Amino acid sequence: MATRDLAVMYVVDVGALDRVDATTAAETSARDVVGAAVHACARAWVHERTKARVAHALGLTLYGCDATANAVAAAAVEEGGDGSEYAGVVTARALEPPTTASGEAYARDVRETRARAGGDAGDVAEAVAVACDALIRRYTVAGVNAATRKRLASCVKDVVLLTDDVGAKTMPGRDDEFVRTLLEGMRAQNIRLKVGVLNETELARTHLGVGARVARGDERRDAFAALRDACEFLALDDENESAVTGASGLLLDLQRKRVRPTAGFRGALSFGFNARVNVALYKLNAEAALAKLNKYSEELADRPEESHKTMIDVAFRNVNDLDGELVPVERHVKAYRYGKQHVPVDAETENRLSARFEKGMKVIGSIRASEAPAWLVTGEPSLCVPQQSSKTTGLSKERAEADARALSALARALDDAGLALLVRGAWTESTSTIHIGALTPRISDEGDFLLFTPLPFKEDYNEYALPPAPPGARIEASDPRLDSALDFVRANALGDDATMPWESLNPTLRDQRRLFEARALGEHATAIEPTTLAFTVAEAPSVAFAKRFNLDAGPGPGPSERVKMPRVHADVKSELEDDAPATTPPDVDVFDDMDYLGFSWFTRLEILERMLRVFIEVSQTLQSILEPDIAD
Numbered sequence: 001m002a003t004r005d006l007a008v009m010y011v012v013d014v015g016a017l018d019r020v021d022a023t024t025a026a027e028t029s030a031r032d033v034v035g036a037a038v039h040a041c042a043r044a045w046v047h048e049r050t051k052a053r054v055a056h057a058l059g060l061t062l063y064g065c066d067a068t069a070n071a072v073a074a075a076a077v078e079e080g081g082d083g084s085e086y087a088g089v090v091t092a093r094a095l096e097p098p099t100t101a102s103g104e105a106y107a108r109d110v111r112e113t114r115a116r117a118g119g120d121a122g123d124v125a126e127a128v129a130v131a132c133d134a135l136i137r138r139y140t141v142a143g144v145n146a147a148t149r150k151r152l153a154s155c156v157k158d159v160v161l162l163t164d165d166v167g168a169k170t171m172p173g174r175d176d177e178f179v180r181t182l183l184e185g186m187r188a189q190n191i192r193l194k195v196g197v198l199n200e201t202e203l204a205r206t207h208l209g210v211g212a213r214v215a216r217g218d219e220r221r222d223a224f225a226a227l228r229d230a231c232e233f234l235a236l237d238d239e240n241e242s243a244v245t246g247a248s249g250l251l252l253d254l255q256r257k258r259v260r261p262t263a264g265f266r267g268a269l270s271f272g273f274n275a276r277v278n279v280a281l282y283k284l285n286a287e288a289a290l291a292k293l294n295k296y297s298e299e300l301a302d303r304p305e306e307s308h309k310t311m312i313d314v315a316f317r318n319v320n321d322l323d324g325e326l327v328p329v330e331r332h333v334k335a336y337r338y339g340k341q342h343v344p345v346d347a348e349t350e351n352r353l354s355a356r357f358e359k360g361m362k363v364i365g366s367i368r369a370s371e372a373p374a375w376l377v378t379g380e381p382s383l384c385v386p387q388q389s390s391k392t393t394g395l396s397k398e399r400a401e402a403d404a405r406a407l408s409a410l411a412r413a414l415d416d417a418g419l420a421l422l423v424r425g426a427w428t429e430s431t432s433t434i435h436i437g438a439l440t441p442r443i444s445d446e447g448d449f450l451l452f453t454p455l456p457f458k459e460d461y462n463e464y465a466l467p468p469a470p471p472g473a474r475i476e477a478s479d480p481r482l483d484s485a486l487d488f489v490r491a492n493a494l495g496d497d498a499t500m501p502w503e504s505l506n507p508t509l510r511d512q513r514r515l516f517e518a519r520a521l522g523e524h525a526t527a528i529e530p531t532t533l534a535f536t537v538a539e540a541p542s543v544a545f546a547k548r549f550n551l552d553a554g555p556g557p558g559p560s561e562r563v564k565m566p567r568v569h570a571d572v573k574s575e576l577e578d579d580a581p582a583t584t585p586p587d588v589d590v591f592d593d594m595d596y597l598g599f600s601w602f603t604r605l606e607i608l609e610r611m612l613r614v615f616i617e618v619s620q621t622l623q624s625i626l627e628p629d630i631a632d
Contacts (some may be wrong), residue, residue: 007057007138008254009131010038010106013163015115015122016198020164033203034162035107037251042103044255057138059095060106061131064088064122064167066114068129071137089130095138124171124227125165128193128402131159133215136189157191160254162247164198165223173226176234183233183239192240195227196247205248265427266387269361276408277396278403279361281382281427281452356430365422369414369440379454384439385447386600408448411441423452499535 017030042058049056061070065088073086092109093102116122172179186193196202224244234242260408261282268276316327334350335342386407387393389400414420421439436457439450 005055005057005139005152006053006158007155008158009061009095009135010041010060011061011063011127011131011159011161012038012110013064013122013124013127013161013167013198014062014110014113015119016162016164017110017169017347018115019119020198020200020203030198030203031111033206034198034247034251035110037206038110039103039107041251041254042098042106043097043100044154046100046102052599055097057095058093058098058102058106059091059131059134060093060109061111061127061134062090062092062113063124063130064116064120065090066116072130072133074250086126086130089127091130091134095134121167124161124167125176125179125182128159132157132182132186132189132191135159135191154190157189159193160196160250161193161227162196162198168195168223168227171226171230174229179226179230183230184239186234187237190237190240191234193227193234193242195224195244196250197224197229197244198247202247203464205246206251264382265361265425266393267360269363269423271363272622277406278387278393278399279384279450281384283380283382311620325381333462356432357426357434359426359429361423361425361432363421364424366419367422367438369418369420371420377453378456381454381580382452384450384452402448406452411443411448411450411503414439414441414450415443418420421450422455425452437612458518 012034014031017034020030045053045056045058067090068083068087070086070089070091073081073083073089076085077083090113092113093106135157139155139157141148141152144152173185174180181277185191226246231242231244234240252397263280263282265279265281267279269279270276316332318324318327333344335344384407385399386403387395389395389397393400395403420441423437423439425435425437426433435454437452437454439452442449442451
């Protein structure tokens with residue numbers, strides 16, 4: 001058997017099927033619809049069967065029948081019963097792995113089994129008890145050890161009950177002794193009860209193949225109060241999905257392939273100040289592991305009792321004396337590969353490279369969701385959802401519900417603000433790998449969650465003490481190259497009036513403006529160069545800085561047309577007889593620069609006002625310096 005088996009016992013009220021047919025004028029009978037749905041469920045199990053699902057079993061129990069055929073009733077008669085116990089319950093198909101012919105047999109039993117005369121409703125509690133007895137007998141094997149019994153007891157056992165409101169009324173409350181004993185036994189055996197509501201609407205949806213997880217309020221009727229109370233009692237246990245839903249959604253859900261997702265990360269999403277939410281990351285797709293290609297020794301092919309594992313022995317020689325002696329182990333030096341060479345690593349550097357971090361996710365900032373586009377991702381996105389309350393996580397139900405509410409509120413707040421959270425994550429304890437990504441909100445009917453998208457950023461967590469530069473490599477205070485370095489620093493510093501990168505024009509808009517200028521000037525326009533990722537005016541100090549210090553940055557785009565030649569001004573018109581193209585007048589060059597950077601007229605006036613103030617301060621400073629000389 002598989003490590004965690006699954007067994008499903010269908011319990012169908014045949015009397016309810018006839019009662020639904022009596023109240024509807026549908027062309028297809030309820031028996032045909034439910035029989036076809038059960039047939040489809042069995043066929044789906046056969047088609048989706050894997051090695052781990054070979055022992056998964058299906059069974060069929062019918063109640064409200066004219067005949068009685070079940071093991072519990074037979075045992076009651078042997079003990080001196082009068083035959084009225086568990087009457088009308090038929091175990092049509094025992095629990096066993098389905099085959100290609102099982103589905104048709106289930107459908108035939110649903111269609112042909114006769115209902116009880118007079119239309120009396122069958123007893124729901126007795127039918128569920130017979131189904132539970134079959135499940136327990138199937139996974140109770142004598143003569144096995146304690147470990148096997150524990151594994152068999154952990155099997156997932158489902159009782160799928162299909163009935164209408166008339167049949168649901170036969171279920172006593174939990175204060176009944178028989179029902180109380182039955183429910184306690186189901187909890188002890190890890191049995192789940194899933195009730196599907198049968199009515200005209202649900203049968204129509206089942207026939208069309210459109211399932212509804214909620215039967216539009218039918219399961220909230222007073223007739224299903226006892227069944228609903230029983231399901232809520234069973235659902236108190238971990239991973240127990242007992243509930244009352246619509247028959248269409250329940251039968252459609254049983255036809256789907258069930259894949260148990262594996263969490264790639266379980267931990268806390270920290271916001272600082274001891275504020276954290278317990279979350280789990282699930283990948284949308286699982287990567288299949290490649291088969292290991294172990295080396296095989298052909299010399300041992302004729303000796304199957306010997307191990308075919310091949311060992312590799314590596315010898316080291318001096319590169320300057322390849323024919324010499326081998327280098328002993330004590331002379332080996334650890335190094336890391338850098339290009340075509342190996343750089344030695346000392347003990348201090350090795351300790352820094354082997355730094356370890358605590359497991360968890362921390363919020364380090366927020367950006368606009370539009371600034372984390374899909375084409376920037378470096379890995380597959382993962383679902384970030386709150387952790388469940390289970391034995392694995394160790395969280396209480398109250399804590400899990402609080403985490404779910406907090407994560408939903410966070411997702412809706414991010415969605416309203418149009419923001420995404422930047423997070424720094426370490427997936428395992430004492431790891432040296434840091435992941436930087438964005439958490440974007442996703443709002444859905446099933447629940448609110450976040451989507452973790454890995455971004456192409458890395459964190460440099462090594463702090464090195466740089467050695468002092470040799471005296472000959474120092475730059476004197478009078479070196480003119482310091483001016484270029486100062487211009488470079490000032491150009492890359494963001495002031496109060498500086499624009500952020502996403503607020504400035506990009507090369508595409510720049511080339512588009514050049515195209516508009518060329519069309520406006522017509523034949524007097526300069527030649528339009530092809531689109532290149534050229535430097536802008538703000539990057540001109542970087543170019544000058546690299547040239548002054550002879551920095552070899554490798555081949556790349558050079559200065560743009562704006563740096564090399566005067567720009568074409570769209571507002572200046574040349575005379576027809578003048579063949580020379582119009583150029584930007586010197587007196588409006590400053591305004592043209594501001595127009596190119598996207599500044600408004602109000603911002604331009606503020607910049608000019610600041611420039612004027614700086615000019616006045618410089619003039620006053622020069623005047624104060626020159627006044628003593630004039631007085632002398």
